[in-house]
Ligand SMILES: Nc1ncnc2c1ncn2[C@@H]1O[C@H](COP(=O)(O)OP(=O)(O)OP(=O)(O)O)[C@@H](O)[C@H]1O
């Protein structure tokens with residue numbers, strides 16, 4: 001208690017619980033950005049299927065990535081297009 | 092009326108699941124409920140020793156599921172507290188011996204016999220967790236005010252939500268002196284980060300170790316602060332939702348009171 005007062009009065013360094021809370025908040029955000037390989041594989045499969053309806057693509061050259069930075073994560077999908085498919089879908 | 096099954100879980104090991112299971116179970120039995128506590132930590136059983144019932148084990152939960160004995164034969168009756176029963180884990184198997192489906196059907200049988208059932212979940216998020224949560228209607232998540240424990244609690248809370256269970260939180264092993272100094276996460280910090288409902292706060296108390304040395308229910312040690320806290324948690328579970336949550340205090344020193352008045356924490 002006395003410690004606390006002295007710290008308040010003399011503006012001592014930050015308490016460790018504040019650091020703990022901050023680290024925790026970021027850890028939880030970061031944890032939730034993590035995506036399992038299984039999910040990525042399924043996603044890639046589905047994306048390829050949809051794109052293949054419209055384009056001829058090189059399935060081996062495509063890349064699916066998740067780029068993470070401190071507070072956001074982006075999904076990037078790169079694929080060379082070989083050619084567009086004929087329009088024949090009506091339904 | 093059908094009983095209710097609570098799973099007591101945490102993700103991280105050693106944060107107080109077994110202590111909470113035995114204490115809350117005992118308190119509710121003392122309040123007149125018919126209670127079963129089930130040790131789901133197959134292969135590493137401990138609830139029996141914490142409760143002082145290790146000498147009376149004949150059958151275990153695996154025997155019940157495999158039909159080798161009746162449920163009533165595996166349920167050990169506590170001789171000090173009426174209406175309190177322990178269903179021990181087996182010590183020689185591993186977690187894969189049970190399947191979640193087994194637990195769902197065992198849960199139905201348990202709910203016919205008991206008012207309240209507590210599943211003492213093992214640490215981790217694998218099969219042992221799956222089994223312990225399979226039959227649960229509700230969940231109590233235990234954590235300590237430490238970064239690793241709160242993070243694991245968050246993971247467990249996510250897994251419980253995925254099963255449409257909204258858990259309640261117990262923060263255990265609070266050191267009020269450290270909290271006052273700002274060197275321990277406060278319960279507000281923890282609930283703020285986890286955003287779930289708080290059920291109770293339990294401070295670090297040497298009586299927990301004394302009670303487990305003796306194999307005596309913590310809630311029967313009158314001057315145990317942790318025991319009192321678990322009793323209040325039991326009362327809140329038993330429908331006394333207006334019972335206020337007491338925040339563990341650092342002694343009752345004059346300095347603290349003056350400090351509180353002046354707005355120091
Ligand atoms: N409030 C408390 N004060 C002091 N000691 C405590 C408190 N709660 C638990 N402990 C101690 O911490 C240790 C771990 O407790 P417990 O066995 O209940 O945890 P657990 O979550 O069941 O562990 P496991 O994950 O291994 O099953 C024990 O030695 C117990 O006595």
Ligand SMILES: [Mg+2]
Pocket residue numbers: 108109110132137211212213
């Ligand atoms: Mg345990």
